[in-house]
Amino acid sequence: MIIGAGFAGYRTARTLSRLARGRADITLLNPTDYFLYLPLLPQVAAGILEPRRVTVSLSGTLRQVRLVLGEADRIDLDARTVHYTGPEGDGGSLSYDRLVLAAGSVNKLLPIPGVAEHAHGFRGLPEALYLRDHVTRQVELATATDDPASSAARCTFVVVGAGYTGTEVAAHGKLFSDAQVHKHPLRTGMRPRWLLLDIADRVLPELDERLSRTADRVLRERGVDVRMGTSVKEATREGVLLTDGEFVDTRTLVWCVGVRPDPLAESLGLPMERGRLLVDPQLRVPGRPEVFACGDAAAVPDPEKPGQYTPMTAQHAWRQGKVCAHNVAASLGDGEPRAYRHRDLGFLVDLGGVKAAANPLGVNLSGPAAGAVARGYHLAAMPGNRVRVAADWLLDAVLPRQAVQLGLVRSWSVPLDTASPELARVPSGPGRKRSGGEATESAKPQPAAEPARKQSGGEPAESRPGGEPAKKRPGPRPPTGPHLAPGPVKRTDSPDSPADPDHPVDPFEGDS
Numbered sequence: 001m002i003i004g005a006g007f008a009g010y011r012t013a014r015t016l017s018r019l020a021r022g023r024a025d026i027t028l029l030n031p032t033d034y035f036l037y038l039p040l041l042p043q044v045a046a047g048i049l050e051p052r053r054v055t056v057s058l059s060g061t062l063r064q065v066r067l068v069l070g071e072a073d074r075i076d077l078d079a080r081t082v083h084y085t086g087p088e089g090d091g092g093s094l095s096y097d098r099l100v101l102a103a104g105s106v107n108k109l110l111p112i113p114g115v116a117e118h119a120h121g122f123r124g125l126p127e128a129l130y131l132r133d134h135v136t137r138q139v140e141l142a143t144a145t146d147d148p149a150s151s152a153a154r155c156t157f158v159v160v161g162a163g164y165t166g167t168e169v170a171a172h173g174k175l176f177s178d179a180q181v182h183k184h185p186l187r188t189g190m191r192p193r194w195l196l197l198d199i200a201d202r203v204l205p206e207l208d209e210r211l212s213r214t215a216d217r218v219l220r221e222r223g224v225d226v227r228m229g230t231s232v233k234e235a236t237r238e239g240v241l242l243t244d245g246e247f248v249d250t251r252t253l254v255w256c257v258g259v260r261p262d263p264l265a266e267s268l269g270l271p272m273e274r275g276r277l278l279v280d281p282q283l284r285v286p287g288r289p290e291v292f293a294c295g296d297a298a299a300v301p302d303p304e305k306p307g308q309y310t311p312m313t314a315q316h317a318w319r320q321g322k323v324c325a326h327n328v329a330a331s332l333g334d335g336e337p338r339a340y341r342h343r344d345l346g347f348l349v350d351l352g353g354v355k356a357a358a359n360p361l362g363v364n365l366s367g368p369a370a371g372a373v374a375r376g377y378h379l380a381a382m383p384g385n386r387v388r389v390a391a392d393w394l395l396d397a398v399l400p401r402q403a404v405q406l407g408l409v410r411s412w413s414v415p416l417d418t419a420s421p422e423l424a425r426v427p428s429g430p431g432r433k434r435s436g437g438e439a440t441e442s443a444k445p446q447p448a449a450e451p452a453r454k455q456s457g458g459e460p461a462e463s464r465p466g467g468e469p470a471k472k473r474p475g476p477r478p479p480t481g482p483h484l485a486p487g488p489v490k491r492t493d494s495p496d497s498p499a500d501p502d503h504p505v506d507p508f509e510g511d512s
């Protein structure tokens with residue numbers, strides 16, 4: 001039984017089904033029917049790739065694996081059962097002989113006033129689609145107005161967190177909005193303005209300094225306002241107050257300050273390392289030989305850096321998935337267990353256009369060479385859909401990008417403080433039952449959110465109620481206070497999250 005079909009869980013399922021050759025029942029529990037190739041998500045937000053390109057069908061590629069759609073909300077280690085909630089609110093439980101926990105991570109929130117209400121994360125497909133539409137709409141609204149103040153606020157985009165996600169979102173976003181304005185210049189003559197903030201002293205703080213320098217240079221040449229040593233003190237409907245005292249009028253706050261492990265791991269009451277489930281080098285949970293964990297949700301000892309744990313990256317999750325599958329098979333008498341080892345293959349940061357910053361196998365590259373390596377790497381690394389991705393890239397190279405807003409994902413559909421960023425909230429979604437029949441907050445339907453009537457493709461008021469609450473997760477969750485996302489959504493930052501907005505992002509918690 002594998003929980004989560006991301007990099008780690010998908011690879012575990014795929015490898016295990018090859019090793020088992022029909023001799024094992026493999027069940028994969030995941031809220032969506034696809035594997036999401038997260039590194040290309042910024043290209044979805046920038047309108048380069050259609051959203052389905054970055055997905056890989058689970059049932060289409062894992063033929064020997066039973067796919068159960070749902071989210072695990074409780075694991076009973078003694079009874080060896082997993083309780084889950086399905087997509088239509090119905091629950092169930094699944095029993096297992098071996099369990100692999102690969103539930104990944106969720107957006108990390110810091111307790112900064114207004115952020116939960118006004119910021120959006122960048123962790124799942126709904127958030128990427130929301131951002132694509134939102135940027136398009138802001139530029140269109142700015143184009144139509146004669147009011148310079150309104151135009152400036154709509155065309156100002158603030159991205160917080162200069163890890164690889166924030167850096168890529170800002171780099172692609174600037175190109176995307178510039179292209180729109182190039183076709184339809186703003187009446188006020190302004191240009192879109194993108195700000196990239198981080199409390200760290202450099203862009204890509206957790207990566208090699210040479211990658212930082214390349215990314216910093218490309219961003220500044222492109223006109224992105226890169227402000228290091230700066231964060232958000234307060235977010236409001238009208239804009240954001242920065243820690244340097246400046247108030248920036250904006251309608252867009254993208255929160256990329258990092259991720260924290262999925263809260264499901266904490267609920268097990270097993271030894272943890274900063275929210276990640278502690279495992280041994282063979283990815284086994286100490287004292288529970290039938291339980292394995294890998295990917296972002298697991299603290300895996302790093303053999304290259306004794307005393308440390310592998311960072312939360314796709315590379316590690318993908319390779320750990322393979323080792324995990326071998327060790328699950330070994331635990332059933334097929335083969336020998338192996339320890340997780342890795343060789344650093346370097347890192348790629350796609351900066352849009354033909355530019356990237358990369359250090360494959362330690363060789364530093366920038367410009368078009370890095371861009372070509374980045375695209376080649378992604379095509380090789382994706383477990384499917386390569387031809388469609390390549391076709392979209394080709395079309396993007398020869399045709400103007402399509403900037404239209406479909407308005408399918410509204411602001412309240414993608415709350416920042418959700419434990420399941422892979423699912424968009426829907427108005428009056430089905431209620432969910434706690435395992436054991438106890439009704440959750442969501443069992444009582446909220447009034448449905450009305451569609452925006454007066455703005456084509458627009459947003460309903462952010463405070464509009466209705467919607468499916470976040471899934472029930474065990475463990476204490478302090479309330480966020482009044483927040484405007486639909487339904488009672490629980491925050492996912494740990495109770496010990498730093499109260500100081502200036503607190504640097506912990507590199508061990510990964511970057512989203």
Ligand SMILES: Cc1cc2nc3c(=O)[nH]c(=O)nc-3n(C[C@H](O)[C@H](O)[C@H](O)COP(=O)(O)OP(=O)(O)OC[C@H]3O[C@@H](n4cnc5c(N)ncnc54)[C@H](O)[C@@H]3O)c2cc1C
Nearest residue numbers: 004006007008039071072104295296312313314315317512
């Ligand atoms: C925008 C973005 C860009 C990134 N770019 C890069 C990059 O360029 N290079 C890099 O190395 N890393 C990158 N990362 C980080 C990388 O994607 C993660 O480290 C990696 O996805 C971790 O893999 P995982 O399998 O642990 O988790 P995930 O890939 O997140 O998968 C977790 C899965 O578990 C499911 N799940 C969650 N909770 C439950 C539950 N309760 N029950 C059932 N299923 C559940 C989720 O729906 C998901 O399918 C990026 C991350 C983001 C967000």
